[in-house]
Amino acid sequence: MDQASMEALYRTYGSMVLRRARTLLGDEHAAQDMVQEVFMKAIRAFPGFRGESSLTTWLYQVTTNHCLNAIRDGARRRRALERRMPAREPVAESVEDRVGVDELLKQLPRELAEVAIYYYVDQMNQDEIATLLGISERTVRNRLRDFRAAARDRLDPGSEEAAG
Amino acid sequence: MGAHMEFSRTRREEACLSDLALDRLIAGEPVGASAEAHVAACARCSERLAQFRANQDRDAVLLDELARRAPTAPVTPLGRRVWLTTALPLFAAAAIILLLLPRLLNGPAERAKGSSALALDVVVRHADGHQEPLAPGGHVRAGDAVRFLVSTPRAGHLVILGLDTAGAVSVYVSDGADPHQIDRGARQAMPGSVILDATPGAERLVALECDARFSVSDAVDAGRRSLARAEQDPRRVGALGLPGCMEAALTMDKSQ
Numbered sequence: 251m252d253q254a255s256m257e258a259l260y261r262t263y264g265s266m267v268l269r270r271a272r273t274l275l276g277d278e279h280a281a282q283d284m285v286q287e288v289f290m291k292a293i294r295a296f297p298g299f300r301g302e303s304s305l306t307t308w309l310y311q312v313t314t315n316h317c318l319n320a321i322r323d324g325a326r327r328r329r330a331l332e333r334r335m336p337a338r339e340p341v342a343e344s345v346e347d348r349v350g351v352d353e354l355l356k357q358l359p360r361e362l363a364e365v366a367i368y369y370y371v372d373q374m375n376q377d378e379i380a381t382l383l384g385i386s387e388r389t390v391r392n393r394l395r396d397f398r399a400a401a402r403d404r405l406d407p408g409s410e411e412a413a414g
Numbered sequence: 415m416g417a418h419m420e421f422s423r424t425r426r427e428e429a430c431l432s433d434l435a436l437d438r439l440i441a442g443e444p445v446g447a448s449a450e451a452h453v454a455a456c457a458r459c460s461e462r463l464a465q466f467r468a469n470q471d472r473d474a475v476l477l478d479e480l481a482r483r484a485p486t487a488p489v490t491p492l493g494r495r496v497w498l499t500t501a502l503p504l505f506a507a508a509a510i511i512l513l514l515l516p517r518l519l520n521g522p523a524e525r526a527k528g529s530s531a532l533a534l535d536v537v538v539r540h541a542d543g544h545q546e547p548l549a550p551g552g553h554v555r556a557g558d559a560v561r562f563l564v565s566t567p568r569a570g571h572l573v574i575l576g577l578d579t580a581g582a583v584s585v586y587v588s589d590g591a592d593p594h595q596i597d598r599g600a601r602q603a604m605p606g607s608v609i610l611d612a613t614p615g616a617e618r619l620v621a622l623e624c625d626a627r628f629s630v631s632d633a634v635d636a637g638r639r640s641l642a643r644a645e646q647d648p649r650r651v652g653a654l655g656l657p658g659c660m661e662a663a664l665t666m667d668k669s670q
Contacts, residue, residue, distance in 0.1 A: 257481045258551025264477035265470040266437045285480055306438045374432040382434075 267313050274317040288313050321355050358400050365393040431459050436466055439652045442663045447655035532660035534621040535563040556612040556670050562604040572596045572623045573630055575637045577648045579615035583637040588630045612670050618648035624659040
């Protein structure tokens with residue numbers, strides 16, 4: 251691949267991968283490493299990519315999986331927590347939806363963490379998540395419910411079941 | 415996990431687009447006419463789309479640098495930078511990816527029906543006679559000749575447009591005021607070739623195939639609207655969104 255083509259690939263999809271990695275990892279250097287990791291993974295895995303989803307959708311999944319792996323890696327996690335991401339735009343928050351973060355994604359079952367990322371971070375609806383993951387909407391709903399319950403248990407053990 | 419991340423929903427309306435849909439729009443993948451119309455009308459979505467595009471511009475230099483480092487210094491998890499001995503074979507594979515990108519960038523909707531989508535391949539003949547496939551964002555020069563190869567799962571009516579930084583919409587393939595009739599088939603060469611003019615900058619090539627006959631001027635108008643929505647930046651142009659039509663697009667970067 252010539253340099254111009256490589257730059258075109260990075261320019262088209264790199265910002266998207268970088269943005270999500272920054273959000274999920276909270277560390278600029280780790281996010282840049284993740285961009286390289288995701289693209290190398292994508293290139294390596296590409297012969298098996300059958301084009302059944304768009305390249306953007308596919309890269310979302312690769313990024314999510316690799317970031318979750320990284321989050322669960324203790325050393326990288328410690329490094330990420332030592333640094334703070336540059337200022338982020340304020341977001342409107344729904345009290346009933348906000349469940350907090352901290353150690354959640356590390357501790358919770360992967361399938362719950364994955365659905366929570368797509369729902370809360372990427373703002374997907376349940377139908378989109380179901381399509382992306384190849385599961386039913388009912389399963390998505392159940393996982394979100396379980397995520398909220400688990401989150402509430404860990405963040406506020408004395409409270410009642412999480413709201414909707 | 416960064417301590418800054420919060421689990422909250424900012425998407426207030428069901429019609430609002432997810433980040434994934436916005437990213438697909440930016441990448442030039444079809445997301446549907448209703449989604450595009452929603453973005454145009456929704457303050458939240460248009461603001462978020464503009465923000466993502468601003469991020470893309472802001473990250474461009476960094477990403478160019480990462481792309482330059484990629485073949486020789488890929489990294490592993492934990493930030494350990496190692497040299498991969500497999501870099502060259504991987505990037506040979508990457509070259510194949512880029513050739514296939516136009517096909518891959520078509521959305522899953524058509525595929526879900528059991529057929530592949532419309533695909534546009536472009537071959538460039540440079541002034542020195544060298545010919546090569548055009549990768550997304552590939553560089554061309556004024557005076558280069560381009561030819562179009564179209565793959566389509568069904569017969570229909572086709573135009574190929576060029577949307578440039580000057581705000582112009584050029585018709586590259588049509589039968590005069592009518593679209594070109596095309597049969598089902600892979601890599602069908604369109605008649606003639608186009609000699610590129612001296613307008614520098616990005617140009618978005620859009621192939622539009624519709625089931626029903628349509629007016630080329632309607633397609634040109636749709637192209638102008640789409641270009642206007644993208645603030646005359648062809649790299650930001652999304653799908654034209656004509657109902658009942660398939661689209662495939664590719665952006666090239668032209669210098670003098």
